Amino acid sequence: MQNIKFDFQNKSVVVTGGASGIGFRISSLFLAAGAKVSIWDYSEDALNKAKTELGQFASQLHTVAVDVSNRASVTQAAASLPWAVDVLVNNAGITRDKSFAKMTPEDWDAVISVNLTGLFNVTKTLLEKFNPSSPNKRIINISSVVALYGNFGQTNYVAAKAGVIGMTKTWGRELGRKGFTVNAIAPGFIRTPMTEAMPKEVLEQMAAKVPLARLGETEDIANAVMFLSTDQASYVNSTVLSVDGGLVV
Ligand code: NAP
Numbered sequence: 001m002q003n004i005k006f007d008f009q010n011k012s013v014v015v016t017g018g019a020s021g022i023g024f025r026i027s028s029l030f031l032a033a034g035a036k037v038s039i040w041d042y043s044e045d046a047l048n049k050a051k052t053e054l055g056q057f058a059s060q061l062h063t064v065a066v067d068v069s070n071r072a073s074v075t076q077a078a079a080s081l082p083w084a085v086d087v088l089v090n091n092a093g094i095t096r097d098k099s100f101a102k103m104t105p106e107d108w109d110a111v112i113s114v115n116l117t118g119l120f121n122v123t124k125t126l127l128e129k130f131n132p133s134s135p136n137k138r139i140i141n142i143s144s145v146v147a148l149y150g151n152f153g154q155t156n157y158v159a160a161k162a163g164v165i166g167m168t169k170t171w172g173r174e175l176g177r178k179g180f181t182v183n184a185i186a187p188g189f190i191r192t193p194m195t196e197a198m199p200k201e202v203l204e205q206m207a208a209k210v211p212l213a214r215l216g217e218t219e220d221i222a223n224a225v226m227f228l229s230t231d232q233a234s235y236v237n238s239t240v241l242s243v244d245g246g247l248v249v
Helices: 021-032 044-053 055-060 071-079 105-115 117-129 155-178 200-208 218-229
Strands: 012-016 036-041 061-065 087-090 137-142 180-187 240-243
Touching: 012 021, 012 117, 021 036, 021 044, 021 055, 021 087, 021 218, 036 044, 036 055, 044 055, 044 061, 055 061, 071 117, 087 117, 087 218, 105 117, 105 155, 117 155, 137 155, 137 218, 155 180, 180 218, 218 240
Parallel strands: 012 036, 012 087, 036 061, 087 137, 137 180, 180 240
Antiparallel strands: none
16 A cells, blocks of 8 residues: 655656646646656747746756647657656647637637647657656646537637547557556636636636636646656546536536
8 A cells, every 4th residue: 555645756747838827837746746847838938937937946857949730840849858758748738719600710720730730749759759668658638628518619629629538548549558548637717827817707707617616726737637647547548537626517
């Protein structure tokens, strides 16, 4: 018998979209638990800010500017990795919300290329960069609760996030024998810079729909990612963990 305490010393983690919001919190918690972390993010400014905030972990931290929707950029980022990978967290994502009637092909393409093709690009490129001898390789894909239930104004986002669940289940089947588990997390309404920008009344209405009567915190998602990344979670595979305060019971 062993109590689980998050200890990721001797593990290395890649977090896409790791300079902001949920990804930043995931990166911070892994660093605090002793992991080496490579933050992949779009903007140099956001990466520099993250590097400053995570200064105390400088020796464990690697950052790289990357556009996950661009294969050449992903190949370059992978080549810059100083460590073999144990855990990949596919977290980078964008929204371009509009009702279906108003959604443009550009809105569709932008979200599909980052939120769906981005996962294909990153995971395919990093597969050969995983620590080959590890029996506990982990891929965790950040989907969304809306992938399970649909959402007004999010045809592109819901399609991409539902596709992420499909990829998760397929990779779980294909990669299980090679020492991987592959799981998805479906966050509900989480407080991030993105949601903070919304009007207070809208946030209150969102919180009122949650049985726990509050929005989720980035730490709620990061803790679920950490659990799925442990060696002790080795029999959890191809599943979707909703972390939404019971929003969709
Ligand atoms: P966020 O604060 O906007 O963080 C997303 C990060 O991904 C940003 O740093 C962003 O960089 C980066 N990114 C965007 N496009 C990229 C690209 N092409 N290549 C590399 N990095 C890119 O969003 P968040 O709220 O933390 O969301 C994180 C994940 O959780 C997303 O996949 C989102 O869909 C999912 N999620 C969030 C919620 C929620 O309530 N917040 C709910 C369900 C699911 P820039 O800022 O420079 O563009």
